[in-house]
Amino acid sequence: MFEQLGLIGCGLMGGSFALAMKRAGLVKRVVGYSKSPSTTERARQMGVIDVEAPSALLAVSGADIVLLAVPVAATEATFKAIRHLVTANMLVMDVGSTKRDVVDAARKVLRDHVGSFVPAHPIAGKEVSGVDHADADLYHGKQVILTPIEKTQTVQLQKAQALWEALGCHVQQMAPEQHDAAFAAVSHLPHLLAFALVHAIVSQPQGKEILSLGGPGFKDFTRIAASDPKMWRDVLLSNRHELVEQAKMFQRSLANMLTLAEEGNGEKLEEMIALASSTRSHWRMGQKAK
């Protein structure tokens, strides 16, 4: 049980966290700050936060738990804004989709208090953003990856693990590098592919007519293409090295399949499709690898 949550960023991710913490009875009071005053005000009106803070620093003041729910590119500046009030007894977390850059920023800015920081990535989201879409159930049943470093305090790591589990999440730990490589494959590259597909279609002279014919498969495949451009620009830039590595492997598989189709090599093409189809048919979200 925490006394006071300092919430920096009252959008979809931060707002949903505050709502879930309150509903679970895990926090008494939420003090929130958002870059846009209208967001902070809206969050208070909705009951997502109890008190509006005029700055990130003041949101941290008096908190025993702090959540940074800002675009990954704003992480370092946010750490700088709050560093003077971060203490050894405080649990500080983020919710960023990339972890190496966040860990680097924490090391560089928080220095002696980097042990209070537990890097976190809840595998949850929506293709819409903003506090209006905040949802106390957003994290329930989802996976949360914690990527502690050598200086992370065990006590804060345990608090973080217990907290996410109390919100109904499945928690696992891995190194920041391992996290970024895996998420380049299962999240960042799929977003890039969905963006690229919609971009390629709408750029054609008949693009709008073509798009109007998309069915249920197109709908699901491109859902993530509606994601927030600034947020995803930052994620793709931040994790570009792993992204490019994963993209190369994807491009090889794609080029092979296209060549087989052009050559009319149905047998080999079917083999490649069958491997993908059988893999995906047996896949279940949140199911551990065997």
Add this chain to the structure above:
Amino acid sequence: MFEQLGLIGCGLMGGSFALAMKRAGLVKRVVGYSKSPSTTERARQMGVIDVEAPSALLAVSGADIVLLAVPVAATEATFKAIRHLVTANMLVMDVGSTKRDVVDAARKVLRDHVGSFVPAHPIAGKEVSGVDHADADLYHGKQVILTPIEKTQTVQLQKAQALWEALGCHVQQMAPEQHDAAFAAVSHLPHLLAFALVHAIVSQPQGKEILSLGGPGFKDFTRIAASDPKMWRDVLLSNRHELVEQAKMFQRSLANMLTLAEEGNGEKLEEMIALASSTRSHWRMGQKAK
């Protein structure tokens, strides 16, 4: 109202059509044939068909409406099997995802009776196949594309249009070539990309561990990767020329975005993402282009 439906192929698409026609009171009797006798038997046990036919030809005998719901690659052989019983008063349709090859097969095999054939592509499906998944609601609210040719009888085309509308579908007509180009973009290429992504991930040494981290975005993006390998092999082969054209445009958009990410050009990268995001945010399934 039809007297007797001759259903060739009692799988997901054919079975769902029979169930929908029966529920709507549009047909009195369904005579079904599937390549696999166990499928035909199962279809009869489920009430999808009323009578099992021992051959495609006998399924057509006495029918006033015939539906071919077979893999596109089997269309020509199926036309050959039934040609001697196709009459000028019969409405013959298919449900294939490609139309040029189907139209070519109809011209070549049905000859004088090609006017009875109305090529149809209902934009509906599931990532699972087989009669056990047949669903009377599969087509409801979906788009159906009819691609008549110059010899198509107007009377059959009108019957086809009225029938699909009675099943709750939005019907539009276009040329087979236009259909195939558009569906390469919104259906065949997305399937290929989903297959290629899952193939590329599972082929990595840590593939299974990586896949276990996929969240809701990965789930939706790759849903179509679980599709039937033989069916999609045939679709990709059949429409390979349009597919390759669309793939080239996609590969250009993807390569541009990767280069911008590698160069750290956030501004241009965000522009490309924003075009995709705004396009997809405003897109609604089945909504006509403006």
